[in-house]
Amino acid sequence: MFQTMAQGAFYQSADGSLVDVNPAALSLFGLTRDAFLGLTSEALGRRVITEDGAALAPEQFPSMVALRTGEPIQNVLAGVYNYDKHSHVWMSINAIPQFRCGETSPHQTLVTLHDISELKKVNDIHTSRLYLMRFADSHSIDELLVEVLNEVEKLTGSVISFYSVFDEKSRLVTHKAYSTRTINSFCKMPQKEWHYSETSIDKAGVWIDCVINGRPVIHNDYNSLPHRHGLPRGHAPLVRELVVPVKRNGVTVAILGVGNKADHYSEADLNTASLFADLTWDIAERKSMEDALRRSQNQLIQANEDLEQRVIQRTSDLEAAIREQQTFSYSVSHDLRAPLRHINSFSAILLEEHANAIPPEALDYLKRMQLTSSRMGALIDHLLELSRVGRTEIRRSQVHLSDLATSILRMLQETEPHRKVEKLVDPGINCIGDYHLLYQLLANLIGNAWKYTSTKTSATIEFGKTVVSGHETYVVRDNGVGFDMNYRQNLFKAFERLHGSEFEGMGIGLATAYRIIERHGGKIWAEGRVDEGAAVYFTIPTPPEHNP
Known part of the structure; x- marks a missing residue:
């Protein structure tokens, strides 16, 4: 083995x-x-x-x-x-x-x-994307460009980087930003030399190949390139570089370049640089439109139409990123099953055929091994469940939430008939949503309430409806162990558990609930106090086509 x-x-x-x-x-x-x-x-x-x-x-x-x-x-x-x-x-x-x-x-x-290199890279890229989107809301375009370059340097292991815009009609390349490290430590080139006309494009160096050829370039051995023209005065020594074009409607509009990584640039580095080059262009373009909207009412209609298209594009990009992450998780989860099967099979053979020859301590180790592998198998099942939530097509219909909650509570009571739980379900609560996903949502939330009231001699679990900030809101409430509100930001993250091993669980249930509500376009949050219970609130907006 x-x-x-x-x-x-x-x-x-x-x-x-x-x-x-x-x-x-x-x-x-x-x-x-x-x-x-x-x-x-x-x-x-x-x-x-x-x-x-x-x-x-x-x-x-x-x-x-x-x-x-x-x-x-x-x-x-x-x-x-x-x-x-x-x-x-x-x-x-x-x-x-x-x-x-x-x-x-x-x-x-x-x-x-x-x-876990691939998983870490996916998470790092996703975290950087979200960070830059938030950063753009409160900073100028120039500040955003510098911050994007700082992030791309970290993700690709580079030490210099630049972002430029290209005007095809004038054939003018204008350098818009260098990373913080490039300016402070590596590049002392005078700002007046940051502009290249059509003539100077041919003299700019091999990095301009991405404009001439219209595709990304990787030069992992700069000194071996026969067509290099040397570097501008004050430019950092160049060992290797990666430069990607940003294209719109088949035309190059911008360039992002990084350089001097400690080892060779790879296809993964190219994909990362391309992703952030495009993201930067989109965010910068959106911010320019927002500035123009404040100056002219006549541009408002056109800008709103453009913004709507960008929202559609952002949604499509986000869905594609989620699908990629789900595909990766699904593949990893299935690849993990093979070694688990081997562990369980060999352990079972040892226990069944050689138990008498194995010392008691070793038998205990084998049993622990089987228990741990079973727990890992359950974790894989939960991961696949979370992945499926993101891939499932939403089929909306009228869902009787009160009936679902009553059914789930009845099932839980049948599994533990000795428990005394006061079950309070407001009647007649309905919504428009996907029946199977909403059943899974309530099963997770009510299941959590059932689990975390298990230490109470007099437990109460409620499902009802209220109004929060003018919006119809559903709530699952219990009088269980509760939680510390200082850690509420971790509640809906996968594998984040606020309680110890005294309560079973994998830390996936609330992450699944969050994904279900997110897919329905709603919001979910929780309130609680230690030893005084918890309440989970969520909204499920009615789609326009279902409004009376």
Whole structure:
């Protein structure tokens, strides 16, 4: 299992030496077996960084911490430079200390490595997109351009970057912004030289290839290019560059370029730069329109039509991004099932055929292994459920929410007939929405209320309707353990749980509820007090075609 498992793993002894490693781990490190086993902690440390880019000291390695404390270390995020890929591979690292019988100090630790590079990149890009959209609301276009370049530098590992606009009629390229680091540390070129006419396009350098050819360019060895023309006075030395055009209606309108990444630019870097180049153009164009609207009432109608088209485009882009993320999650979830099946199968064989030959302690480990893999299987099911919510087509009809709530409460009571729960459901509550998604919504919310009132001798669960800020609002309320309002921003995030292991759950239910309400165009929020219960409010707007 150790040699064939898809997850990377290696053993490190108490003296810090590396004892064994499986092929999956060697692939993640980009090393041969002999090279890996010959590493010292110090040599390994020079390859490992934390999320903020700082080197991870050897004594902070999960394996060394586990050996020192004798406690398992879980879910440590770190990046390891892989020379085969010319980039850092981001991993979730777990270290499990192992003890010999009768000894209190571990003799070695088992370290497992899970490659989360793609997931981290998707999350980083999504976070940066949201951040820049918020940033644009309260900053000028010039400030936005600089901030976009700062974000693209971080996402691609670059140290210089620029954003320019291109006018096809005049053949004029105008540099609009450089990143903060480019201006402060790398590029001292006079501002009067930031403009290139048609003639100077041919003298500007190889970065202009993206305008001439109309497609992105990657030059990973700038000094080897035969058609380079040199650099303007004061320009930073150039090692490698990536430049992408922004096109509208088949015409190049802007250019975003980054340079001097520590290793080669990849297709993923190109996609990231293109995404933010387009996003920047769209946001800047929208802000220009908003300025024009304040100056002229006559432009208001046209600007509103343009804005509507942009909203449609933004929605389409967002839906595409969500679909991509869901596809990724779905693929990862299914890929995880294979090793789980192997773990469960081999564990079952050991327990059924070799139980008498296995020490009691090892049997306990096997049972724990099966329990943990079962929990992971349940987590995969919840992830797929969350993914399906985003892909399901909305089929709207009249939904009797009161009947659904009553049915769910009845089912929960049948599963735990010994519990005494006062169930209060306002009659006649209806809405327009997708029946199956709304059933799932109420099942999650009422299920949570049922779970978090389990410690109460006299529990109360309510479902009703009220008015909040002039909007019809539905509410699920209970008198359970409640929660601290200081952490309410984490309630609807996946895997964020405000309660410990005394309550079962994966941290997916409220994230699913949030996605369902979001897809219905409504809002959802929660209020509560510790030991005084909680209330979850949500709105489900009636679509225009269903209004009387």
